Amino acid sequence: STETQTQTGSLQFDTYMAKMAKQVHETLDEAVPLRHPLKIHEAMRYSLLAGGKRVRPILCIASCELVGGDEAAARPIACAIEMIHTMSLIHDDLPCMDDDDFRRGKLTCHKAFGEETAVLAGDALLSLAFEHVATETTSVSSDRVVRAIAILASAVGSDGLAGGQTVDIASEGKIIDLSELEYIHLHKTTLLLEASVVCGVIMGGGHAVDVDRLRKYARYIGLLFQVVDDILDVTKSSEELGKTAGKDLESDKATYPKLMGIEKAKEFANALVAKAHEELSYYNSTKAAPLYQFANYIAQRQN
Numbered sequence: 001s002t003e004t005q006t007q008t009g010s011l012q013f014d015t016y017m018a019k020m021a022k023q024v025h026e027t028l029d030e031a032v033p034l035r036h037p038l039k040i041h042e043a044m045r046y047s048l049l050a051g052g053k054r055v056r057p058i059l060c061i062a063s064c065e066l067v068g069g070d071e072a073a074a075r076p077i078a079c080a081i082e083m084i085h086t087m088s089l090i091h092d093d094l095p096c097m098d099d100d101d102f103r104r105g106k107l108t109c110h111k112a113f114g115e116e117t118a119v120l121a122g123d124a125l126l127s128l129a130f131e132h133v134a135t136e137t138t139s140v141s142s143d144r145v146v147r148a149i150a151i152l153a154s155a156v157g158s159d160g161l162a163g164g165q166t167v168d169i170a171s172e173g174k175i176i177d178l179s180e181l182e183y184i185h186l187h188k189t190t191l192l193l194e195a196s197v198v199c200g201v202i203m204g205g206g207h208a209v210d211v212d213r214l215r216k217y218a219r220y221i222g223l224l225f226q227v228v229d230d231i232l233d234v235t236k237s238s239e240e241l242g243k244t245a246g247k248d249l250e251s252d253k254a255t256y257p258k259l260m261g262i263e264k265a266k267e268f269a270n271a272l273v274a275k276a277h278e279e280l281s282y283y284n285s286t287k288a289a290p291l292y293q294f295a296n297y298i299a300q301r302q303n
């Protein structure tokens with residue numbers, strides 16, 4: 001039955017995710033050996049190896065393989081993207097930003113190592129990311145490597161993550177409209193997911209048409225990630241508080257459930273999964289299976 005097929009698909013996907021996450025973890029472990037000065041390297045390793053879901057590097061490698069590339073071609077840039085993601089979380093948690101004490105079930109980097117070290121560990125991870133791509137990528141033309149580096153750099157700078165964070169901070173405590181909400185999500189979340197996919201396609205030898213299609217796929221799952229996040233915020237906080245209205249429905253932070261209602265937000269999420277799947281219909285379904293399941297995984301995630 002289709003239900004059995006779906007279950008088999010998601011079981012295989014769980015195995016796939018676990019296997020890929022382990023490979024990424026091992027590469028990251030090797031990329032930052034503990035050395036002098038101990039403090040900064042300990043802090044880098046503490047955050048990098050804390051065990052995130054590794055969504056971005058896995059997307060990158062799966063996209064490379066979809067267009068016929070070898071996993072090894074994308075691995076350095078996939079790990080670089082996880083370094084950048086991690087440093088953005090370290091800086092995001094700082095007292096001058098979100099001021100968080102816990103991340104990935106552990107103390108935040110600055111709580112464990114102090115603010116100065118957390119800032120420097122973040123800076124060092126950002127720099128190491130680009131060094132890692134440039135020195136570790138083999139059997140990909142330098143033209144493709146340079147193109148991928150430019151895309152990644154742009155996704156992180158003032159037209160990317162850093163720009164998104166700037167607008168997010170400026171909007172704090174203010175009522176924002178849908179277009180500003182979309183700007184923040186696009187820049188803080190979607191562009192790095194998009195760069196993960198597009199860099200994988202480029203390292204894998206993909207053509208312009210592949211870049212266009214898979215960029216669209218990434219846009220849909222990026223938006224999906226955010227809509228699901230907003231829905232989870234509402235359902236989680238209503239469970240915690242034991243009442244029907246979640247905290248985000250009460251605070252003035254704009255969210256999709258708040259702007260369109262929880263039921264419409266769920267419908268929107270389903271429509272995004274369908275649109276993401278549509279972009280994969282041009283590819284061999286066996287090869288596209290990981291990215292296909294990825295969209296389902298993001299839609300169904302519980303944390």
Ligand code: GRG
Nearest residue numbers: 052053054055088089091092161162165188189
């Ligand atoms: C990047 C140069 C530079 C500066 C940092 C602080 C900052 C500027 C940007 C904030 C970026 C930020 C925290 C975006 C949120 C991204 C997001 C969706 C995080 C959650 O990702 P998951 O669920 O987390 O993949 P795990 O822990 O699984 O890796």
